[in-house]
Amino acid sequence: MARNKYPEETVNLILETATRLFVQKGYEHTSIQDIINNLGGLSKGAIYHHFKSKEEILVAVTNRLAEESNKKLFEIKNRTDMTGLEKLKKLLTDSLNRPVHDSIFSAAPNIKSSPALVYSILMESVDTVAHQDVLPIIRQGIEDGSIQVEYPEELAELVMLVGNIWLNPMIFDDNPDGIYRKCVMYDKMLRGFGLDIFDESMFERFRRLTEMYCKNK
């Protein structure tokens, strides 16, 4: 394959190839050399020009998968047939059920040993997603009376911090039983804030994703 003329295309090619290999072989079992071998003649220099390490590629892959998938979630916010509380429940359910999660959890990257990736997920969840996606829905819930809370921004951050960081088995290397116990505590925390949004199917999905992760790690 001829070398790409445009840097953006090169980056896309690297990320698509890396995503495919991470999912097929697992992140830990994919080397930078494997990625280079599958780039159709792109040089080692070209890849290092864009990414300093395999970890940097993983951060970019994860961010890209999340971005694509987030677009759909954004649409929930604009629906007019649901209360804020119902939307919040749908946001959590849809987010959890995204097919992209099956790929990520099966690739089972050892996130725990990657400070840059843990940091990136933490900041993305608490600083960005909480304010962009969760907060507007909580505000709608306050307006329509389905959610009562004094500090909506802080509630949005807590929902993301606990639901997206603590409940990520790849960050804290959880097993299915541990994730079940975390779900019980998360549900209890949410109910304490008047949010009855966690149901049986979410327990099941968390357990299933954790099983995938444990099987492939």
Next chain:
Amino acid sequence: MARNKYPEETVNLILETATRLFVQKGYEHTSIQDIINNLGGLSKGAIYHHFKSKEEILVAVTNRLAEESNKKLFEIKNRTDMTGLEKLKKLLTDSLNRPVHDSIFSAAPNIKSSPALVYSILMESVDTVAHQDVLPIIRQGIEDGSIQVEYPEELAELVMLVGNIWLNPMIFDDNPDGIYRKCVMYDKMLRGFGLDIFDESMFERFRRLTEMYCKNK
């Protein structure tokens, strides 16, 4: 000053000098060269032999300050004149009131821009401190009836995740009003788990530490 014969002494000298400069000048305004200039003739090579960057020195300084200070907190666990719930409240109060916090928050390191440090504090809090220090006290509380909880390990982790990460103004660049709102939500969360341990003095201390951080950042 003659060069240290023993690597441990060299590391101690570097860390003590760095701590002093971070507190005096602030982390952001201290360069590696400043540290070298204050090492009494120790070479640039010697410092880079032990630490690859200023950020690595900060991680080591923070860990060392925390370790020294944690030793005192460990003693609470063995007291026989308090219930588990009372001990948990004392652990939080004493931890928050440690003088070392005044130094750290005044140095106002820009933790937010340091993935390695955020990661280190997150894992130390949720994996280590939660299980070593908070969990035994919660178990005592369950035994003496002052705490009721189905999953003590997960409660210990939540107490640390929210109290030590989310409520750290240096990680999320909070201002005093924002920290007050987070305190209200943390208190509400703890009460939801039956833990009435957050009092007025803790609100004040969180606000004061955040003011120090904001003033010096």
